[in-house]
Amino acid sequence: MALTFIEIWLISLIFLTGIIILVVTLQLNSALKKLTKNTKMPVEAELSWWEKFKGLRPLEQERELLMEHTYDGIAELDNPTPPWFMYLFYSTIIFGLIYGAYYHVYQDGNIQEAEYNTEVAAAEKAREAYMKQFANSVNEDNVTVSTAVKDLTEGSQIYTTNCVACHGDKGQGGVGPNLTDKFWIHGGGIKDLFKTITHGIPEKGMIAWEKTLNPLQVQKVASFILTLQGSNPPGAKEPQGEEIK
Numbered sequence: 001m002a003l004t005f006i007e008i009w010l011i012s013l014i015f016l017t018g019i020i021i022l023v024v025t026l027q028l029n030s031a032l033k034k035l036t037k038n039t040k041m042p043v044e045a046e047l048s049w050w051e052k053f054k055g056l057r058p059l060e061q062e063r064e065l066l067m068e069h070t071y072d073g074i075a076e077l078d079n080p081t082p083p084w085f086m087y088l089f090y091s092t093i094i095f096g097l098i099y100g101a102y103y104h105v106y107q108d109g110n111i112q113e114a115e116y117n118t119e120v121a122a123a124e125k126a127r128e129a130y131m132k133q134f135a136n137s138v139n140e141d142n143v144t145v146s147t148a149v150k151d152l153t154e155g156s157q158i159y160t161t162n163c164v165a166c167h168g169d170k171g172q173g174g175v176g177p178n179l180t181d182k183f184w185i186h187g188g189g190i191k192d193l194f195k196t197i198t199h200g201i202p203e204k205g206m207i208a209w210e211k212t213l214n215p216l217q218v219q220k221v222a223s224f225i226l227t228l229q230g231s232n233p234p235g236a237k238e239p240q241g242e243e244i245k
Contacts, residue, residue: 015097022093138215140195146223155224171228173237180228185241193222
């Protein structure tokens with residue numbers, strides 16, 4: 001999702017503010033160190049790098065850290081924030097600035113929403129490939145009646161688009177035969193319908209739909225046609241063919 005100019009401007013302002021705060025903090029720390037060095041104070045023992053990293057004073061220097069106020073004879077030590085914690089804090093600011101610029105300003109990386117959309121698109125392609133492979137595996141020898149609501153709904157849509165002109169909107173017949181009674185010219189089973197729809201009956205004017213519909217779509221529309229049995233729509237065409245019980 002592309003960011004607007006205002007969003008980019010606000011993000012840039014936040015990043016700039018963070019950088020300014022970081023620079024000012026570092027400058028203040030540097031100034032305090034210089035001030036401490038210039039102040040005439042008794043010479044203290046040199047601390048090791050580990051002690052400096054931890055930021056803890058030796059026990060003999062704790063008296064210098066005592067705060068003025070006491071309560072019930074208990075005094076509090078004014079220990080400074082450990083340097084390791086400050087380094088960690090600064091690193092999170094730097095990481096946040098780099099992360100925000102990379103993912104949200106320049107949009108070079110995939111945020112969670114983009115990754116989700118990418119995975120959904122990949123899954124949809126995989127589903128389409130599977131359905132295409134499954135559709136091509138259906139034939140007139142293994143086809144079965146589908147009773148799934150979704151399949152029958154799609155079958156109804158296919159019928160409305162391709163079959164109404166010849167067989168009527170309710171299967172009552174027209175140029176083509178009535179599909180709602182028990183009489184069939186070329187067989188009324190699911191395999192018979194599948195074969196008729198796929199290959200057509202050229203001599204009767206029934207075209208072959210194998211180049212327009214895939215086998216799975218033929219199965220769905222054939223299954224839908226079977227649901228029209230016994231519906232007795234008004235204006236139904238006279239029976240044709242043999243009765244199939």
